[in-house]
Amino acid sequence: MILPQSSAPLAGDWGYDRPMTNALDDFARDKLAAIEAATLTRRLKPTVRQAGGGVRRGPSRLLSFCDNDYLGLSQHPALKRAAMDATERFGAGAGASRLVTGDNPLYQALEARLARIKGTEAAIVFGSGYLANIGIIPTLVGADDLIVADELVHACLHAGARLARAEILLFRHNDAEDCQRLLGLARRNHRHCLILTEGVFSMDGDRAPVAALGAAARAHDAWLLVDDAHALGVINGGRGSGFTDGERLPVELQMGTLSKAVGAYGGYLAASRPVIELIVNRARSLIYTTALPPGTLAAAEKGLELIESDPGLVAKPVARARAFTQALNLPAAVSAIVPLILGDEARALDAADRLAQRGFLVTAIRPPTVPDGSSRLRFTFSAEHREEDVAALAEAVRALGLGAP
Ligand SMILES: Cc1ncc(COP(=O)(O)O)c(C=O)c1O
Structure with missing residues (x-):
């Protein structure tokens, strides 16, 4: 079956004789405008993941500190x-x-x-x-x-x-x-x-x-x-x-x-x-x-x-997370995940952008994934990260004026 273009009328056996999508598209546009006004728009970004925690996004090569591949096994x-x-x-x-x-x-x-x-x-x-x-x-x-x-x-x-x-x-x-x-x-x-x-x-x-x-x-x-x-x-x-x-x-x-x-x-x-x-x-x-x-x-x-x-492998993500929290005077990590709560959506997005400029991929997490007013950077650590990667990330975060004094 060949479907007509979305702007063309659907006619024939089903009896539709009006353009297919106007009301629906208007509904979607209104919803999207409200999401945009709240700085909550989400966009897909094609990303190529590589062994060692690296990712390619368009022209950028970044080191990811935001995926859940805690042991790097997806690339093993x-x-x-x-x-x-x-x-x-x-x-x-x-x-x-x-x-x-x-x-x-x-x-x-x-x-x-x-x-x-x-x-x-x-x-x-x-x-x-x-x-x-x-x-x-x-x-x-x-x-x-x-x-x-x-x-x-x-x-x-x-x-x-x-x-x-x-x-x-x-x-x-x-x-x-x-x-x-x-x-x-x-x-x-x-x-x-x-x-x-x-x-x-x-x-x-x-x-x-x-x-x-x-x-x-x-x-x-x-x-x-x-x-x-x-x-x-x-x-x-x-x-x-x-x-x-x-x-x-x-x-x-x-x-x-x-x-x-x-x-x-x-x-x-x-x-x-x-x-x-x-x-x-x-x-x-x-x-x-x-x-x-x-x-x-x-x-x-x-x-x-x-x-x-391999218990040695399994121990690494939390050890890397602890090295990060120690370097930034944050409460000691108890898992491979360390949040840095910034509150405002725009502030979290801006911090993520500035870390990306320094070569680190850390996604800003915003409502409704987290409660209102608790937008954050969510850092995740993997056995793939080298100690020097973690130290460089902590340095970049400090340079943005984030983390504990
Ligand atoms: C706590 C928790 N439960 C369940 C899921 C869903 O798991 P899956 O990605 O396999 O659907 C996730 C993340 O995606 C999660 O963070």
Whole structure:
């Protein structure tokens, strides 16, 4: 079928005889004008990433301190090789959802490895971390239930919570006592209750009080889901935030992504076998979507293998982040993420521009990704960064008059 140009009238069988898009385009333009007026316009910028943390953007060559490839594994020869071999062997795409013909045996190996790392009976891999959260949450709680979430959890946890149609209460960021308070007030009026938090907060780099939230969950007959998107491969020897001194904390639902430190793509849930079987039977974002390409599964498994076998590599991102916070007299980093909150959108954009002029790529993060008035530079550190790269970045930040005195 050949569609007419958007400005030409659509006629014929469907009976449309007016130009197709005017009202819609006007609507979009008005919305965009409001976004622009608030200095919140987002633009795509073609970027070529390279090994070693370098990127090419148009004519510029920059050193990236803003991606989530914490171990540099997306560029690792072993992951590329694994992806190419699996593609050669099984094809470029999965061809169908997992429950039809997309369940390549590579999934089983990957899920067994995830379950081992996470110390759970089982694990399940989704198409992405976003798809995981919007599938897991509505599978486990519904309209009669309660969700108690940290006020700063990621957009996809909010999306999952809304899809669940449960009552949602937000506790003060990283405040387990406030979580207890809300549970004390509201838990008894609901059938089931799910607590949501992030192991490492994506925009703040701080870490949830997982043990205290686990205790709150126990005390109030609730289940705890920890999103470890920024913790797997980085925290606790790479196993994530569900552990302390090698011991598993009481977290029923360890969720995360394969697209950050693991260097590939996909999301996962590690949990008990009955929970995983329920997900396979009920999670819509697992059932009604095409399986991941075989090359991606193979790369993810290789990434996890490297994380399990190389503690020296895993220790580097936080060590680099600490060197940065020390150089700038900032509170010591506890993850690979260090925010520098500047408040105003224009100020954050200007600081990012000026760092780019000095060869550093650090994206300005603005609302609605972060709360109003807390626009920031979000620095992320990778095993690929050399100590001298971090020192040069700290020097550039100081030269802009940012950081602590
Ligand atoms: C905390 C958190 N959860 C989930 C996601 C989504 O993961 P994915 O990129 O695999 O969809 C992200 C980032 O993208 C994140 O920062």
